Amino acid sequence: MDLFPIFLKLTGRRCLVVGAGNLAESKIESLRAAHADVTVIAPEARPRIAEMAASGEITWIQREFTAGDVAEDLFLVVTATNVGAVNRAVYLEAQAKNIICNAVDDPPFCDFYFPSVVRRGDLQIAISTAGASPALAQRLRKEINAQLPLDTGDWLTDLGNLRREVTQMEPLNEERKLLLHQLAQREVCGYDGCPSRVLARQHAKTNPLPAIEEQK
């Protein structure tokens, strides 16, 4: 199956989760990690979900799903009840409104699948087997997780800052591209004398941005 891989910006987007059990909890956590505006509809909720609702982090409408609950202004829907017929009804309503929907563990009723994810700060490695073997996706996540240093996220933050410095100081040319590839292979550390920073600054001196006048 040819799936399209994508990283979505969900900040402030309205997302609906139907059901508030085990599986819904992990979906809500991942939607909240991306700062989505989450509403949950379910008669009963796991303690963590009830807690998030009590603190105002999400909205919980405590009742069963009813036709018409998939509002037009939703961006994305996840349905994770323990009743297949309900999940399918939610999916069909979302489909009729052109809103993408995932009925957990029910591939024909999914417009997208959840990947297995290894995360270090802004670095995310998402793994998909297109439903062929979620267990394999999980195993690969564990293997990659065990190999990827825990401080990779901090290193990436430094590297991102350094890249911003370089791109602000130097014009876009082959030399700059080479330098950025070189920096991506080295550890960047916080202190000013860090070899990667020294390299970037030396490079900037020999490849200055043209004066503002010249850029016009």
Ligand SMILES: C[C@@]1(CC(=O)O)C2=NC(=C\c3[nH]c(c(CCC(=O)O)c3CC(=O)O)Cc3[nH]c(c(CC(=O)O)c3CCC(=O)O)/C=C3\N/C(=C\2)[C@@H](CCC(=O)O)[C@]3(C)CC(=O)O)/[C@H]1CCC(=O)O
């Ligand atoms: C990646 C992950 C993300 C997540 O769920 O957030 C995820 N499933 C995970 C675990 C997992 N799920 C299942 C097992 C038991 C072992 C096994 O069956 O292999 C395990 C492992 C375990 O938990 O032990 C059972 C299962 N899953 C699906 C079916 C239905 C079917 O196959 O027909 C059944 C049978 C249900 C039944 O028998 O009743 C379907 C889907 N599961 C997906 C995602 C989508 C495809 C992802 C892909 O293939 O890349 C897809 C298509 C739709 C979706 O739900 O999005 C998460 C790993 C998180 C992590 O640990 O990193």
Ligand SMILES: NC(=O)c1ccc[n+]([C@@H]2O[C@H](COP(=O)([O-])OP(=O)(O)OC[C@H]3O[C@@H](n4cnc5c(N)ncnc54)[C@H](O)[C@@H]3O)[C@@H](O)[C@H]2O)c1
């Ligand atoms: N948990 C697992 O490991 C697992 C594995 C494979 C498949 N599944 C399947 O995934 C589904 C969800 O699993 P779970 O463990 O999260 O279930 P769960 O029993 O923990 O939670 C079900 C949730 O659905 C809500 N619900 C029930 N009817 C509803 C309705 N009409 N409208 C709105 N909400 C409703 C319940 O209040 C509850 O919050 C089930 O179909 C289950 O068989 C679960």
